Amino acid sequence: SLLAPLLALLCWQLAACSNQPKQPGWLNKPHEQYPEEQYLSAVGEARSRDSASQRALANIARTFSVAIAETSLDLAEARVTISQDETAVQNTQQASRSITAEVQQVLEGARVSEHWQSEDGAHFALAVLEKAPAARSFGRSVREADALTVDRVNYARDKAPNPVAALGALEQARLLQLQRNQLNRNLIVVSKRGIDSPVSNADIERMIRNGLATLAFSADASSLAMKDSLQAAIAQLGIRYDSEASYSLQGILDTVPVYEKQGWYWLRGSVHLRLLQRGEPIANKRWPIKLSGTDPGLVTQRAQDLLSADLHNYLYAMLTSTP
Numbered sequence: 001s002l003l004a005p006l007l008a009l010l011c012w013q014l015a016a017c018s019n020q021p022k023q024p025g026w027l028n029k030p031h032e033q034y035p036e037e038q039y040l041s042a043v044g045e046a047r048s049r050d051s052a053s054q055r056a057l058a059n060i061a062r063t064f065s066v067a068i069a070e071t072s073l074d075l076a077e078a079r080v081t082i083s084q085d086e087t088a089v090q091n092t093q094q095a096s097r098s099i100t101a102e103v104q105q106v107l108e109g110a111r112v113s114e115h116w117q118s119e120d121g122a123h124f125a126l127a128v129l130e131k132a133p134a135a136r137s138f139g140r141s142v143r144e145a146d147a148l149t150v151d152r153v154n155y156a157r158d159k160a161p162n163p164v165a166a167l168g169a170l171e172q173a174r175l176l177q178l179q180r181n182q183l184n185r186n187l188i189v190v191s192k193r194g195i196d197s198p199v200s201n202a203d204i205e206r207m208i209r210n211g212l213a214t215l216a217f218s219a220d221a222s223s224l225a226m227k228d229s230l231q232a233a234i235a236q237l238g239i240r241y242d243s244e245a246s247y248s249l250q251g252i253l254d255t256v257p258v259y260e261k262q263g264w265y266w267l268r269g270s271v272h273l274r275l276l277q278r279g280e281p282i283a284n285k286r287w288p289i290k291l292s293g294t295d296p297g298l299v300t301q302r303a304q305d306l307l308s309a310d311l312h313n314y315l316y317a318m319l320t321s322t323p
Contacts, residue, residue, distance in 0.1 A: 024116050026126050034113070040129040040190065049123045053112040056127035060110050064103045064186050103186065106134045131190040138187035142195050145180035149173045149199050156207065164275065164283045164319055167211050171320035174204045212238045212319075216245040217275075222252045225304055233312035237319075249315070250274045253303065255289075258296045267291045267299045271307070273318050285318040 026033045030041040040063060044055030107129065114126035152173035160166035177197065184194040217234050219241065221227035230251045234241050255269030268290050275283040289306065293299040 023118070024114065026114050027116065027124055030126055030128075034126075034128050038131055040110075040131060040134075042127050044125045044127065046123055047121070049115060049117075049125070052115070052123040052125040053127070056112055056125040057107070057110055060127050060129050061103070061107055063189060064107075106137050106186075109133055129190075135187060135191040138183050138190065139195065142180050142183050142187060145176050145183065146195070146198055149176045149180070149197075149204075152176065153199055153204065153207070156211075162277060162282055163211060163215055167208065167320050170204055170208050170211065173199070174201060174208065177201045177204060208320075209238060213240075215247065216240040216242040217247045217249045218243050218245045220248055220250045222254075226251050226253055226307065229304075229307040229311045232308065233315045236312035237316055246278050248276045248279075250276065251311070253307065255303070258299050264292050264294065265296050265299045267303055271311070271314055273314055275318065283318050283321075285314070285321060287314055 026041075027043060030043065031039075034041050040060055042056050042059035042063070044052045044057070044059055046052040046055055110127055110129040112125050112127050116124045118124070152169045156166040156169040156173070160169060177199065178201065180197065181201070184197075188194045217239055219227055219230040219234065221230050230249055231241055234249065250273070252272040253269065254272055255267055258265050258267050260266075268288075270286050270288050272286045273284070274281055289303070291299050291302045291306070293302060
């Protein structure tokens with residue numbers, strides 16, 4: 001009879017099906033096992049167990065890293081409204097690194113809680129991060145940044161010995177608030193609510209512009225071209241030019257003679273700015289320069305173009321670099 005073999009084959013197939021790994025519910029609906037009110041969760045898939053775990057953790061980190069990338073752009077764009085030089089780039093990178101470090105510290109609390117391997121050999125992992133501890137950490141950092149911001153603003157208003165020191169304090173406050181705003185976004189991710197800032201970025205930037213507008217500088221330079229560039233830089237920052245002002249801005253383009261190397265002409269040196277108040281130096285900063293061209297005249301012209309384009313950025317960096 002054919003019935004017996006058919007029954008045997010059917011039983012074997014049913015047994016084989018029953019031995020196949022059953023897909024866990026968390027793979028598609030992790031929130032059923034780890035409620036959204038309490039956890040952030042993310043699934044990772046790879047060809048090995050360890051790689052799947054790493055991808056799951058990376059997917060949780062991506063929840064914050066997208067916002068970090070957006071804030072890095074915010075930092076750069078906000079800085080461009082006033083200045084865009086090497087110091088600005090360094091400040092932006094430092095602020096972004098601080099935010100990233102804070103997130104990494106919070107992510108140390110993330111863990112891989114589930115693993116599963118499918119019939120075709122693929123590995124899956126579920127990573128979870130408890131929201132409450134993360135919210136406490138972000139909230140603490142936001143409040144610390146706000147306290148430091150208020151301290152810097154109060155120093156600029158009431159205690160700074162001169163306008164340059166006040167501008168330096170306000171620039172610190174501005175960068176602090178850019179960082180705290182990102183941390184506040186992360187706080188909202190894990191708690192659905194943020195913390196109101198006692199001082200906004202708009203307020204701080206307005207204080208900086210007002211502070212620049214109250215200044216009056218005279219200018220003294222190593223050449224007529226440098227003096228023209230200084231006066232243009234002063235005007236670009238909204239500072240008033242006054243040949244009789246008590247603040248004197250000095251500028252020097254200090255270079256070695258143009259030299260030729262392998263068919264190119266090079267100019268090396270530095271731009272040096274110094275601010276004096278009634279003859280006493282209160283701010284001082286130097287920037288290296290390195291320019292090249294196919295003929296000596298082109299290199300010299302590029303040096304002048306650099307001053308025309310970037311001197312106001314150097315000036316702002318000097319005015320806000322004083323602690």
